[in-house]
Amino acid sequence: MTRSAVLLLCAACVCGLALVASAAEDRGALPLAVERVPRVLIELFVMSRCPDARRAEDRFNEVLKQVHSIVDLRTLYIAGEGPDGSVACKHGPAECAGNVQQLCAALHGRHGIARGEDPFQRGWSFLQCQNNKFSDVGSEELAEECLEAAGFSGVRAAAARACWSGPEGGALLRYSAAEARRRGAAKSCTVYVDGQYRCTHDSAQWYDCPGGSEVSDFVNTLCASYRRLTGRWPEDVCGPEPGAAA
Template sequence: MNNPWKIIAIVFILLFAATAVICISGVFFSDAASSSLLSRSAPDASGKAEIATNFIQTNLVESGTSVRLINVTEESGLFRLSLNVRSADNQEQILYVFISKDGKYLFPSTFMLNQFNPSAPSTTPAPAAASANACNAVTRAESPFLEAFVVSYCPYGQQMQKVVANVVSSIPTMSAHIKVRYLGAVSNGTVQSMHGPTEAAENLRQICIREEQPNRYWNYVSCFLNSTSSASCLNSTGIDTTKLSACTASPDRGISYAANDFRLANSYGATASPTLILNGATVSEFKFGGRNPEAVKSMICCSYTNQPEVCNTTLASSSAAATGTCG
Protein backbone atom coordinates (compact mmCIF):
# COMPACT_ATOMS: atom_id res chain seq x y z
CA MET A 1 0.00 0.00 0.00
CA ASN A 2 1.43 3.39 -0.94
CA ASN A 3 2.07 5.75 1.94
CA PRO A 4 0.46 9.08 0.94
CA TRP A 5 2.33 11.28 3.42
CA LYS A 6 5.41 10.95 1.19
CA ILE A 7 3.52 12.52 -1.72
CA ILE A 8 2.30 15.49 0.28
CA ALA A 9 5.75 16.04 1.78
CA ILE A 10 7.08 16.58 -1.74
CA VAL A 11 4.26 19.03 -2.44
CA PHE A 12 5.13 21.01 0.69
CA ILE A 13 8.80 21.13 -0.28
CA LEU A 14 7.93 22.40 -3.76
CA LEU A 15 5.56 24.99 -2.35
CA PHE A 16 8.13 26.21 0.14
CA ALA A 17 10.84 26.41 -2.50
CA ALA A 18 8.58 28.31 -4.86
CA THR A 19 7.61 30.74 -2.14
CA ALA A 20 11.23 31.33 -1.21
CA VAL A 21 11.96 32.36 -4.79
CA ILE A 22 8.93 34.66 -4.86
CA CYS A 23 9.92 36.18 -1.53
CA ILE A 24 13.48 36.86 -2.68
CA SER A 25 12.41 38.34 -6.00
CA GLY A 26 9.80 40.50 -4.26
CA VAL A 27 6.92 39.45 -6.46
CA PHE A 28 4.35 39.87 -3.73
CA PHE A 29 6.23 41.12 -0.68
CA SER A 30 7.51 44.43 -2.04
CA ASP A 31 5.67 47.71 -2.48
CA ALA A 32 6.09 47.29 -6.23
CA ALA A 33 3.92 44.21 -6.14
CA SER A 34 0.61 46.06 -6.06
CA SER A 35 -0.59 44.18 -9.11
CA SER A 36 0.02 40.70 -7.68
CA LEU A 37 -2.77 38.46 -6.45
CA LEU A 38 -1.88 38.76 -2.78
CA SER A 39 -1.57 42.53 -2.84
CA ARG A 40 -5.14 43.12 -4.00
CA SER A 41 -7.41 44.52 -1.33
CA ALA A 42 -10.00 42.19 0.15
CA PRO A 43 -12.62 43.25 2.69
CA ASP A 44 -12.52 40.21 4.99
CA ALA A 45 -10.85 36.91 5.82
CA SER A 46 -12.85 35.02 3.21
CA GLY A 47 -11.92 37.50 0.51
CA LYS A 48 -8.23 37.38 1.36
CA ALA A 49 -8.38 33.57 1.51
CA GLU A 50 -9.92 33.41 -1.96
CA ILE A 51 -7.21 35.71 -3.33
CA ALA A 52 -4.48 33.53 -1.76
CA THR A 53 -6.14 30.40 -3.13
CA ASN A 54 -6.19 31.91 -6.61
CA PHE A 55 -2.55 32.88 -6.23
CA ILE A 56 -1.58 29.31 -5.31
CA GLN A 57 -3.67 27.95 -8.18
CA THR A 58 -2.02 30.30 -10.65
CA ASN A 59 1.59 30.26 -9.43
CA LEU A 60 2.43 27.36 -7.14
CA VAL A 61 0.92 24.17 -8.55
CA GLU A 62 1.48 22.42 -11.83
CA SER A 63 -0.92 22.56 -14.75
CA GLY A 64 -3.98 20.37 -14.34
CA THR A 65 -4.03 20.65 -10.54
CA SER A 66 -7.07 22.34 -9.00
CA VAL A 67 -7.02 24.18 -5.66
CA ARG A 68 -10.27 24.84 -3.79
CA LEU A 69 -10.76 26.70 -0.50
CA ILE A 70 -12.60 24.63 2.12
CA ASN A 71 -12.56 27.10 5.00
CA VAL A 72 -10.56 29.84 6.69
CA THR A 73 -10.01 30.26 10.43
CA GLU A 74 -7.94 32.56 12.62
CA GLU A 75 -4.96 31.04 14.40
CA SER A 76 -1.97 32.62 16.19
CA GLY A 77 -2.57 36.01 14.62
CA LEU A 78 -2.81 34.62 11.07
CA PHE A 79 -5.51 33.23 8.82
CA ARG A 80 -5.29 29.46 8.32
CA LEU A 81 -6.61 28.18 4.99
CA SER A 82 -7.75 24.59 4.51
CA LEU A 83 -7.37 23.77 0.83
CA ASN A 84 -8.53 20.83 -1.24
CA VAL A 85 -5.90 20.05 -3.87
CA ARG A 86 -6.84 17.70 -6.72
CA SER A 87 -4.11 16.54 -9.11
CA ALA A 88 -4.57 15.90 -12.82
CA ASP A 89 -4.99 12.17 -12.09
CA ASN A 90 -7.76 12.95 -9.53
CA GLN A 91 -5.69 12.35 -6.40
CA GLU A 92 -7.00 14.56 -3.60
CA GLN A 93 -5.34 15.87 -0.48
CA ILE A 94 -5.79 18.61 2.12
CA LEU A 95 -3.21 21.38 2.46
CA TYR A 96 -3.04 23.87 5.31
CA VAL A 97 -1.39 27.22 4.56
CA PHE A 98 -1.33 30.53 6.38
CA ILE A 99 -1.60 34.15 5.26
CA SER A 100 -1.06 37.38 7.16
CA LYS A 101 -4.18 39.29 8.09
CA ASP A 102 -3.37 42.09 5.67
CA GLY A 103 -3.22 39.54 2.84
CA LYS A 104 0.36 40.39 1.85
CA TYR A 105 2.25 37.33 3.10
CA LEU A 106 1.73 33.66 2.30
CA PHE A 107 3.22 30.91 4.47
CA PRO A 108 2.88 27.53 2.73
CA SER A 109 4.88 25.75 5.43
CA THR A 110 4.94 26.32 9.19
CA PHE A 111 6.94 24.91 12.06
CA MET A 112 5.54 24.68 15.58
CA LEU A 113 8.26 25.88 17.94
CA ASN A 114 6.80 24.00 20.89
CA GLN A 115 7.30 20.74 18.98
CA PHE A 116 10.93 21.29 18.04
CA ASN A 117 12.81 18.15 16.96
CA PRO A 118 9.89 15.74 17.47
CA SER A 119 11.75 12.90 15.76
CA ALA A 120 14.63 12.82 18.21
CA PRO A 121 14.60 9.67 20.35
CA SER A 122 13.93 10.25 24.03
CA THR A 123 15.85 7.91 26.27
CA THR A 124 15.67 9.69 29.64
CA PRO A 125 13.00 11.64 31.49
CA ALA A 126 13.13 15.43 31.43
CA PRO A 127 15.06 17.08 34.27
CA ALA A 128 13.16 16.80 37.53
CA ALA A 129 12.63 20.55 37.90
CA ALA A 130 11.27 20.89 34.36
CA SER A 131 8.95 17.93 34.83
CA ALA A 132 7.74 19.33 38.14
CA ASN A 133 7.01 22.70 36.55
CA ALA A 134 5.11 21.04 33.73
CA CYS A 135 3.16 18.95 36.21
CA ASN A 136 2.23 21.99 38.26
CA ALA A 137 1.05 23.83 35.15
CA VAL A 138 -1.54 21.32 33.94
CA THR A 139 -5.26 21.73 34.51
CA ARG A 140 -6.47 19.18 37.05
CA ALA A 141 -9.68 17.18 37.12
CA GLU A 142 -11.27 14.35 39.09
CA SER A 143 -11.30 12.31 35.89
CA PRO A 144 -8.64 13.64 33.46
CA PHE A 145 -9.15 13.33 29.72
CA LEU A 146 -6.39 13.31 27.10
CA GLU A 147 -7.28 13.79 23.43
CA ALA A 148 -4.56 12.91 20.92
CA PHE A 149 -5.22 14.41 17.46
CA VAL A 150 -3.48 12.51 14.64
CA VAL A 151 -3.78 11.41 11.03
CA SER A 152 -3.33 7.74 10.34
CA TYR A 153 -0.37 7.86 7.94
CA CYS A 154 1.66 10.63 9.56
CA PRO A 155 4.84 9.08 11.02
CA TYR A 156 4.67 11.26 14.14
CA GLY A 157 0.97 10.56 14.56
CA GLN A 158 1.64 6.83 14.28
CA GLN A 159 4.44 7.22 16.80
CA MET A 160 1.99 8.79 19.26
CA GLN A 161 -0.63 6.10 18.63
CA LYS A 162 1.97 3.45 19.46
CA VAL A 163 2.85 5.29 22.66
CA VAL A 164 -0.79 5.60 23.74
CA ALA A 165 -1.47 1.97 22.83
CA ASN A 166 1.42 0.98 25.10
CA VAL A 167 -0.02 3.04 27.96
CA VAL A 168 -3.46 1.46 27.57
CA SER A 169 -1.98 -2.03 27.29
CA SER A 170 0.15 -1.54 30.41
CA ILE A 171 -2.54 0.25 32.44
CA PRO A 172 -5.96 -0.76 31.05
CA THR A 173 -7.86 1.70 33.25
CA MET A 174 -6.15 4.53 31.35
CA SER A 175 -8.33 3.74 28.32
CA ALA A 176 -11.17 5.64 29.99
CA HIS A 177 -9.00 8.76 30.09
CA ILE A 178 -7.54 8.74 26.56
CA LYS A 179 -9.17 9.20 23.19
CA VAL A 180 -7.45 9.33 19.81
CA ARG A 181 -9.13 11.82 17.50
CA TYR A 182 -8.39 12.69 13.90
CA LEU A 183 -7.57 15.79 11.86
CA GLY A 184 -9.23 16.55 8.55
CA ALA A 185 -12.30 18.06 6.94
CA VAL A 186 -15.63 17.04 5.47
CA SER A 187 -16.21 18.40 1.97
CA ASN A 188 -19.30 17.57 -0.08
CA GLY A 189 -20.11 14.73 2.32
CA THR A 190 -16.66 13.15 2.00
CA VAL A 191 -13.96 12.93 4.67
CA GLN A 192 -10.66 14.42 3.54
CA SER A 193 -7.20 14.35 5.05
CA MET A 194 -3.93 16.17 4.55
CA HIS A 195 -2.23 13.20 2.87
CA GLY A 196 -4.97 12.21 0.47
CA PRO A 197 -7.88 9.77 0.07
CA THR A 198 -6.06 6.65 1.31
CA GLU A 199 -5.36 8.34 4.63
CA ALA A 200 -8.85 9.86 4.77
CA ALA A 201 -10.41 6.40 4.33
CA GLU A 202 -8.22 4.94 7.09
CA ASN A 203 -9.01 7.84 9.42
CA LEU A 204 -12.73 7.22 8.89
CA ARG A 205 -12.27 3.47 9.36
CA GLN A 206 -10.51 3.99 12.69
CA ILE A 207 -13.10 6.54 13.80
CA CYS A 208 -15.94 4.10 13.11
CA ILE A 209 -14.19 1.30 14.99
CA ARG A 210 -13.49 3.66 17.88
CA GLU A 211 -17.14 4.73 18.11
CA GLU A 212 -19.03 1.53 17.31
CA GLN A 213 -16.62 -1.30 18.16
CA PRO A 214 -14.55 0.33 20.92
CA ASN A 215 -13.45 -2.94 22.53
CA ARG A 216 -11.57 -3.76 19.33
CA TYR A 217 -10.16 -0.31 18.58
CA TRP A 218 -6.76 -0.68 20.25
CA ASN A 219 -6.23 -4.19 18.89
CA TYR A 220 -6.98 -2.97 15.37
CA VAL A 221 -4.83 0.16 15.63
CA SER A 222 -1.91 -1.79 17.11
CA CYS A 223 -2.12 -4.26 14.24
CA PHE A 224 -2.40 -1.52 11.61
CA LEU A 225 0.60 0.38 12.99
CA ASN A 226 2.75 -2.70 12.58
CA SER A 227 1.51 -3.77 9.15
CA THR A 228 -0.46 -0.84 7.55
CA SER A 229 -2.67 -3.53 5.97
CA SER A 230 -6.19 -2.64 6.97
CA ALA A 231 -7.74 -5.74 5.36
CA SER A 232 -5.58 -8.24 7.26
CA CYS A 233 -6.00 -6.34 10.52
CA LEU A 234 -9.78 -6.17 10.18
CA ASN A 235 -9.77 -9.94 9.83
CA SER A 236 -7.25 -10.78 12.55
CA THR A 237 -8.81 -8.51 15.17
CA GLY A 238 -12.38 -9.69 14.59
CA ILE A 239 -13.90 -6.45 13.33
CA ASP A 240 -17.52 -6.70 12.19
CA THR A 241 -16.87 -5.51 8.62
CA THR A 242 -20.57 -5.30 7.73
CA LYS A 243 -21.18 -2.93 10.60
CA LEU A 244 -17.99 -1.04 9.74
CA SER A 245 -18.95 -0.58 6.09
CA ALA A 246 -22.37 0.70 7.07
CA CYS A 247 -20.75 3.17 9.45
CA THR A 248 -18.22 4.57 6.98
CA ALA A 249 -20.95 5.04 4.35
CA SER A 250 -23.44 6.77 6.64
CA PRO A 251 -23.64 10.57 6.91
CA ASP A 252 -25.33 10.12 10.28
CA ARG A 253 -22.70 7.77 11.67
CA GLY A 254 -19.14 7.76 10.35
CA ILE A 255 -19.22 11.14 8.62
CA SER A 256 -20.89 12.68 11.65
CA TYR A 257 -18.33 11.16 14.05
CA ALA A 258 -15.51 12.48 11.88
CA ALA A 259 -17.05 15.94 11.60
CA ASN A 260 -17.19 16.12 15.39
CA ASP A 261 -13.46 15.31 15.62
CA PHE A 262 -12.68 18.01 13.06
CA ARG A 263 -14.87 20.54 14.85
CA LEU A 264 -13.06 19.87 18.12
CA ALA A 265 -9.67 20.10 16.40
CA ASN A 266 -10.61 23.51 15.01
CA SER A 267 -11.87 24.70 18.39
CA TYR A 268 -8.53 23.74 19.99
CA GLY A 269 -6.47 25.08 17.09
CA ALA A 270 -5.02 21.59 16.55
CA THR A 271 -3.34 21.35 13.14
CA ALA A 272 -0.22 19.21 13.68
CA SER A 273 -0.18 15.43 14.00
CA PRO A 274 0.08 14.73 16.85
CA THR A 275 -1.45 17.45 19.00
CA LEU A 276 -2.29 16.62 22.61
CA ILE A 277 -5.17 18.25 24.48
CA LEU A 278 -5.34 17.52 28.21
CA ASN A 279 -8.50 18.60 30.04
CA GLY A 280 -9.20 21.08 27.26
CA ALA A 281 -5.73 22.65 27.13
CA THR A 282 -2.84 22.01 24.72
CA VAL A 283 0.05 20.15 26.33
CA SER A 284 3.44 18.97 25.05
CA GLU A 285 4.70 15.49 25.85
CA PHE A 286 8.27 16.80 25.57
CA LYS A 287 7.83 18.77 28.77
CA PHE A 288 7.25 15.46 30.56
CA GLY A 289 10.17 13.52 29.09
CA GLY A 290 9.42 12.94 25.41
CA ARG A 291 7.16 10.96 23.12
CA ASN A 292 7.16 7.79 25.20
CA PRO A 293 4.72 5.86 27.44
CA GLU A 294 6.14 7.10 30.75
CA ALA A 295 5.83 10.74 29.69
CA VAL A 296 2.21 10.36 28.54
CA LYS A 297 1.31 8.45 31.70
CA SER A 298 2.96 11.16 33.80
CA MET A 299 1.08 14.01 32.15
CA ILE A 300 -2.25 12.26 32.73
CA CYS A 301 -1.36 11.42 36.32
CA CYS A 302 -0.28 15.01 36.96
CA SER A 303 -3.73 16.18 35.94
CA TYR A 304 -5.59 14.09 38.52
CA THR A 305 -6.99 15.94 41.51
CA ASN A 306 -6.18 12.79 43.46
CA GLN A 307 -3.76 10.39 41.78
CA PRO A 308 -4.77 6.71 41.71
CA GLU A 309 -2.40 3.92 42.66
CA VAL A 310 -1.74 3.02 39.00
CA CYS A 311 0.25 6.24 38.66
CA ASN A 312 3.04 4.53 40.57
CA THR A 313 3.51 2.14 37.65
CA THR A 314 6.69 2.88 35.71
CA LEU A 315 6.44 2.55 31.94
CA ALA A 316 9.01 2.64 29.14
CA SER A 317 10.82 5.98 28.80
CA SER A 318 12.39 5.50 25.35
CA SER A 319 10.94 5.86 21.88
CA ALA A 320 12.06 5.15 18.36
CA ALA A 321 12.61 8.07 16.01
CA ALA A 322 9.95 8.72 13.43
CA THR A 323 11.01 9.35 9.84
CA GLY A 324 9.61 11.88 7.39
CA THR A 325 7.60 15.02 8.02
CA CYS A 326 4.00 15.75 8.85
CA GLY A 327 1.85 18.91 8.87
Protein backbone atom coordinates in the same frame (compact mmCIF):
# COMPACT_ATOMS: atom_id res chain seq x y z
CA MET B 1 -26.25 30.33 8.42
CA THR B 2 -23.43 29.40 6.02
CA ARG B 3 -23.41 26.12 4.14
CA SER B 4 -20.37 24.89 6.11
CA ALA B 5 -22.11 25.71 9.40
CA VAL B 6 -25.20 23.81 8.30
CA LEU B 7 -23.08 20.80 7.33
CA LEU B 8 -21.30 20.86 10.68
CA LEU B 9 -24.60 21.06 12.56
CA CYS B 10 -25.94 18.13 10.56
CA ALA B 11 -22.76 16.16 11.25
CA ALA B 12 -23.11 16.74 14.98
CA CYS B 13 -26.74 15.62 14.85
CA VAL B 14 -25.86 12.47 12.92
CA CYS B 15 -23.06 11.68 15.39
CA GLY B 16 -25.47 11.98 18.30
CA LEU B 17 -28.10 9.87 16.60
CA ALA B 18 -25.46 7.29 15.73
CA LEU B 19 -24.49 6.94 19.37
CA VAL B 20 -28.12 6.48 20.45
CA ALA B 21 -29.09 4.15 17.61
CA SER B 22 -26.02 1.97 17.94
CA ALA B 23 -26.45 1.66 21.70
CA ALA B 24 -30.10 0.73 21.25
CA GLU B 25 -29.21 -1.88 18.64
CA ASP B 26 -26.58 -3.40 20.89
CA ARG B 27 -29.01 -3.70 23.82
CA GLY B 28 -30.83 -6.35 21.84
CA ALA B 29 -27.80 -8.40 20.87
CA LEU B 30 -24.81 -7.60 23.07
CA PRO B 31 -24.26 -7.45 26.83
CA LEU B 32 -23.82 -3.93 28.10
CA ALA B 33 -21.78 -2.89 31.13
CA VAL B 34 -22.01 0.79 32.04
CA GLU B 35 -18.78 1.77 33.75
CA ARG B 36 -18.98 4.44 36.44
CA VAL B 37 -15.26 4.57 37.26
CA PRO B 38 -13.72 7.99 36.42
CA ARG B 39 -11.02 7.93 33.76
CA VAL B 40 -8.55 10.56 32.59
CA LEU B 41 -9.17 11.49 28.95
CA ILE B 42 -6.30 11.29 26.47
CA GLU B 43 -7.00 12.89 23.08
CA LEU B 44 -4.68 12.29 20.15
CA PHE B 45 -5.22 14.56 17.14
CA VAL B 46 -3.80 12.59 14.24
CA MET B 47 -3.95 11.65 10.55
CA SER B 48 -4.31 7.94 9.84
CA ARG B 49 -1.57 7.80 7.17
CA CYS B 50 0.87 10.18 8.86
CA PRO B 51 4.17 8.59 9.96
CA ASP B 52 4.43 10.99 12.90
CA ALA B 53 1.02 9.86 14.11
CA ARG B 54 2.12 6.24 13.97
CA ARG B 55 5.25 7.00 16.01
CA ALA B 56 3.20 8.89 18.60
CA GLU B 57 0.63 6.09 18.76
CA ASP B 58 3.43 3.58 19.32
CA ARG B 59 4.60 5.61 22.30
CA PHE B 60 1.12 5.83 23.74
CA ASN B 61 0.70 2.11 23.29
CA GLU B 62 3.54 1.76 25.80
CA VAL B 63 1.88 4.31 28.08
CA LEU B 64 -1.39 2.39 27.97
CA LYS B 65 0.30 -0.82 29.04
CA GLN B 66 0.93 0.86 32.40
CA VAL B 67 -2.16 3.02 32.98
CA HIS B 68 -4.94 1.66 30.74
CA SER B 69 -7.28 1.07 33.67
CA ILE B 70 -7.38 4.75 34.71
CA VAL B 71 -7.62 6.40 31.29
CA ASP B 72 -9.88 6.72 28.30
CA LEU B 73 -8.40 7.42 24.89
CA ARG B 74 -9.92 9.04 21.83
CA THR B 75 -8.43 9.81 18.44
CA LEU B 76 -9.58 12.85 16.49
CA TYR B 77 -8.60 13.47 12.89
CA ILE B 78 -6.94 16.53 11.40
CA ALA B 79 -8.22 17.48 7.95
CA GLY B 80 -8.99 20.53 5.88
CA GLU B 81 -12.34 21.82 4.69
CA GLY B 82 -13.20 22.43 1.06
CA PRO B 83 -15.33 25.39 -0.08
CA ASP B 84 -18.33 23.08 -0.38
CA GLY B 85 -17.93 21.74 3.15
CA SER B 86 -16.20 18.54 2.05
CA VAL B 87 -13.23 17.10 3.95
CA ALA B 88 -9.76 17.22 2.39
CA CYS B 89 -7.11 14.93 3.89
CA LYS B 90 -3.41 15.80 3.65
CA HIS B 91 -2.36 12.32 2.51
CA GLY B 92 -5.18 11.89 0.03
CA PRO B 93 -8.45 9.96 -0.25
CA ALA B 94 -6.95 6.81 1.27
CA GLU B 95 -6.25 8.77 4.44
CA CYS B 96 -9.82 10.05 4.56
CA ALA B 97 -10.98 6.44 4.26
CA GLY B 98 -8.58 5.36 7.02
CA ASN B 99 -9.72 8.20 9.26
CA VAL B 100 -13.34 7.16 8.81
CA GLN B 101 -12.58 3.47 9.42
CA GLN B 102 -10.75 4.27 12.65
CA LEU B 103 -13.50 6.61 13.84
CA CYS B 104 -16.16 3.98 13.16
CA ALA B 105 -14.15 1.24 14.88
CA ALA B 106 -13.58 3.51 17.89
CA LEU B 107 -17.28 4.37 18.14
CA HIS B 108 -18.79 0.94 17.66
CA GLY B 109 -16.04 -0.81 19.61
CA ARG B 110 -17.37 0.91 22.73
CA HIS B 111 -20.77 -0.77 22.56
CA GLY B 112 -21.44 -3.97 24.42
CA ILE B 113 -18.14 -4.00 26.33
CA ALA B 114 -17.71 -6.46 29.17
CA ARG B 115 -17.53 -5.18 32.73
CA GLY B 116 -13.98 -4.11 33.48
CA GLU B 117 -12.99 -3.92 29.82
CA ASP B 118 -11.30 -0.71 28.70
CA PRO B 119 -13.86 1.21 26.61
CA PHE B 120 -11.30 2.25 24.01
CA GLN B 121 -9.58 -1.11 23.61
CA ARG B 122 -11.28 -2.53 20.51
CA GLY B 123 -10.96 0.71 18.57
CA TRP B 124 -7.34 1.08 19.65
CA SER B 125 -6.56 -2.52 18.67
CA PHE B 126 -8.11 -1.84 15.25
CA LEU B 127 -5.87 1.23 14.83
CA GLN B 128 -2.75 -0.66 15.91
CA CYS B 129 -3.58 -3.45 13.46
CA GLN B 130 -3.82 -0.92 10.64
CA ASN B 131 -0.51 0.64 11.68
CA ASN B 132 1.13 -2.76 11.25
CA LYS B 133 0.34 -2.55 7.51
CA PHE B 134 0.71 1.19 7.27
CA SER B 135 0.88 1.48 3.48
CA ASP B 136 -2.54 -0.19 3.23
CA VAL B 137 -4.36 2.08 5.69
CA GLY B 138 -7.68 3.03 4.14
CA SER B 139 -8.15 -0.14 2.13
CA GLU B 140 -11.31 -2.19 2.62
CA GLU B 141 -9.28 -5.39 2.80
CA LEU B 142 -7.14 -4.18 5.70
CA ALA B 143 -10.18 -2.78 7.50
CA GLU B 144 -11.86 -6.19 7.36
CA GLU B 145 -8.70 -7.91 8.55
CA CYS B 146 -8.38 -5.50 11.46
CA LEU B 147 -12.02 -5.87 12.50
CA GLU B 148 -11.35 -9.54 13.07
CA ALA B 149 -7.98 -8.95 14.74
CA ALA B 150 -9.53 -6.42 17.14
CA GLY B 151 -12.32 -8.76 18.22
CA PHE B 152 -15.23 -7.26 16.30
CA SER B 153 -17.90 -9.80 15.41
CA GLY B 154 -21.63 -10.05 14.77
CA VAL B 155 -23.64 -6.90 15.39
CA ARG B 156 -20.58 -4.86 16.37
CA ALA B 157 -18.69 -5.70 13.15
CA ALA B 158 -21.76 -5.07 11.01
CA ALA B 159 -22.29 -1.69 12.67
CA ALA B 160 -18.69 -0.64 12.03
CA ARG B 161 -18.92 -1.66 8.36
CA ALA B 162 -22.20 0.17 7.90
CA CYS B 163 -20.66 3.22 9.56
CA TRP B 164 -17.69 3.57 7.23
CA SER B 165 -19.70 2.61 4.15
CA GLY B 166 -22.53 5.07 4.80
CA PRO B 167 -23.27 8.63 5.89
CA GLU B 168 -22.42 8.03 9.55
CA GLY B 169 -18.70 7.75 8.85
CA GLY B 170 -18.56 10.94 6.80
CA ALA B 171 -20.43 12.80 9.53
CA LEU B 172 -18.00 11.55 12.16
CA LEU B 173 -15.03 12.74 10.09
CA ARG B 174 -16.51 16.19 9.48
CA TYR B 175 -17.26 16.59 13.17
CA SER B 176 -13.79 15.34 14.16
CA ALA B 177 -11.98 17.62 11.69
CA ALA B 178 -14.03 20.61 12.84
CA GLU B 179 -13.15 19.86 16.46
CA ALA B 180 -9.45 19.66 15.58
CA ARG B 181 -9.67 23.07 13.93
CA ARG B 182 -11.58 24.50 16.89
CA ARG B 183 -8.89 23.28 19.27
CA GLY B 184 -6.07 24.57 17.05
CA ALA B 185 -4.61 21.09 16.53
CA ALA B 186 -2.80 21.26 13.19
CA LYS B 187 0.14 18.90 13.76
CA SER B 188 -0.19 15.13 13.73
CA CYS B 189 0.15 14.18 16.53
CA THR B 190 -1.14 16.79 19.00
CA VAL B 191 -1.76 15.44 22.50
CA TYR B 192 -4.31 16.66 25.03
CA VAL B 193 -4.74 15.26 28.54
CA ASP B 194 -7.87 15.99 30.56
CA GLY B 195 -8.86 18.72 28.11
CA GLN B 196 -5.50 20.52 28.32
CA TYR B 197 -2.75 20.71 25.71
CA ARG B 198 0.15 18.42 26.63
CA CYS B 199 2.56 17.77 23.74
CA THR B 200 3.21 17.70 19.97
CA HIS B 201 4.99 15.15 17.81
CA ASP B 202 5.93 16.30 14.30
CA SER B 203 8.84 15.79 11.90
CA ALA B 204 9.96 12.83 14.04
CA GLN B 205 10.39 15.03 17.11
CA TRP B 206 8.49 15.71 20.32
CA TYR B 207 8.30 19.37 21.27
CA ASP B 208 6.36 21.88 23.38
CA CYS B 209 5.91 19.18 25.99
CA PRO B 210 5.62 20.62 29.51
CA GLY B 211 6.30 17.65 31.74
CA GLY B 212 8.39 15.76 29.18
CA SER B 213 7.69 13.33 26.36
CA GLU B 214 9.04 9.96 27.52
CA VAL B 215 6.68 7.13 28.41
CA SER B 216 7.38 7.71 32.11
CA ASP B 217 6.60 11.42 31.73
CA PHE B 218 3.19 10.75 30.21
CA VAL B 219 2.49 8.14 32.88
CA ASN B 220 3.31 10.67 35.59
CA THR B 221 1.00 13.24 34.00
CA LEU B 222 -1.87 10.76 33.81
CA CYS B 223 -1.42 9.58 37.38
CA ALA B 224 -1.39 13.18 38.64
CA SER B 225 -4.45 13.98 36.51
CA TYR B 226 -6.28 11.02 38.02
CA ARG B 227 -5.42 12.35 41.48
CA ARG B 228 -6.93 15.74 40.59
CA LEU B 229 -9.99 14.13 39.01
CA THR B 230 -10.86 11.77 41.84
CA GLY B 231 -9.01 13.02 44.91
CA ARG B 232 -7.28 9.64 45.13
CA TRP B 233 -3.79 8.61 44.03
CA PRO B 234 -4.08 5.31 42.07
CA GLU B 235 -1.29 3.51 43.92
CA ASP B 236 -2.27 0.12 42.50
CA VAL B 237 -1.50 1.47 39.01
CA CYS B 238 1.03 4.24 39.58
CA GLY B 239 2.94 3.08 42.64
CA PRO B 240 3.51 5.21 45.75
CA GLU B 241 2.53 8.85 45.41
CA PRO B 242 5.59 11.10 45.03
CA GLY B 243 6.19 13.09 48.18
CA ALA B 244 3.69 11.10 50.23
CA ALA B 245 4.67 10.21 53.77
CA ALA B 246 5.81 6.63 54.17
